[in-house]
Amino acid sequence: MSYHANSIEKELEIINIPDLEKEFEKSMSAVNHKKEADFIIGGAGSEYTLQHNISDFDNWEIVPSVIRGLDESRGNTATEIFGIKLKTPIIVSPSAAHGLVHSTAELGTLKGTFDAGSLMTVSTFSNELLKSIHEAESAAPWFYQFSFDQNQNLNNFLLNEAIRQGAKAIVVGVFGASFGRRERDIRNHFDFDSDLPFRQLAAFPEYPSGLDILKVNNRKRDINPEEIAKIKEQTGLPVLVKGIQSGADAIRAIENGADGIWISNTGGRQLDGIRSTIKALPEIVEAVNKRVPIVFDSGIRRGQHVFKALALGADLVAVGRAPLYGLHFGGARGVTSVLEQLRTELLNTMLLAGVTDIKELKNNARLEHSYPRA
């Protein structure tokens, strides 16, 4: 039986992302794709970290400033990273297999992200070839998320292809030395459908079978700090290290050449029982001390979350699950709708809190811890 994902292209009317998540689960279940929905929505273990990534934003409250003579027309969310101009500080995190939710897979996500004035990070586990992604929207900036393999020939093949197809940066994923235990997937006996190959991995000439690549791809390893500098040298591109959760690791990454720190616990999909990224953020901001840009992900569901992450010192935020929900319901236009929804919510928060642009947000916005500090 062949895998049937949505192929609808439309703009979405969204109330908020948590509601969209509920609708996504229903819609996927209705077409027999409950296992796939669980793979996307779920997290590791008891999902403690998945939930705290979201709820810990409530530990911070915004202190508005309302006598500033502002008017709505002055709100501006534009920013940049590595010289790439963006309309929004909200970019797209790498995630595997976009073909699970929509027939256009990563091509739809790239177009939708570009149309929203943002940029996408393409996963090592993309359903589409990097060449197809690039050719579908050749003006769109994108980053490549690279997962280290034990096979150095495969690593070279992927990095060289990312350079050839015009990636603007390499995002090195650091996930720990094993896979997260996602109980929903274990219970569901989840496996990727053979109709949705990871085409870029499958193109590696030493492994001609598209399916076998899943077994030979040997990602169960940590990285050595020196490998950061090697990737930089090999690719000549800026390197962000994604998966940082402590000040000490941020310092180690920067000392070994990282051009950017990407704070992430993969949305609670790897190690359960760890602190949320919003809780880890202040420690990492202090350690980084403005030496390199900070991207923050895991738990962003609302514009006020974006506001809080930037006010605490992140330069950009990234979203993993939310754009997949948009892709499912509306293809590229659905992705644009989700990113626009979050940007509009952010703008609304900024204007109500009394800041007009991202620089001002980062320098002047005031947050207060909602419970007394020890």
Ligand SMILES: Cc1cc2nc3c(=O)[nH]c(=O)nc-3n(C[C@H](O)[C@H](O)[C@H](O)COP(=O)(O)O)c2cc1C
């Ligand atoms: C379905 C799915 C697949 C993912 N695949 C990858 C991946 O291939 N590489 C990676 O670095 N992160 C991956 N992630 C983690 C995301 O990049 C990101 O860190 C996380 O989704 C952010 O949390 P959020 O979903 O709460 O926004 C994946 C996340 C999801 C939901």
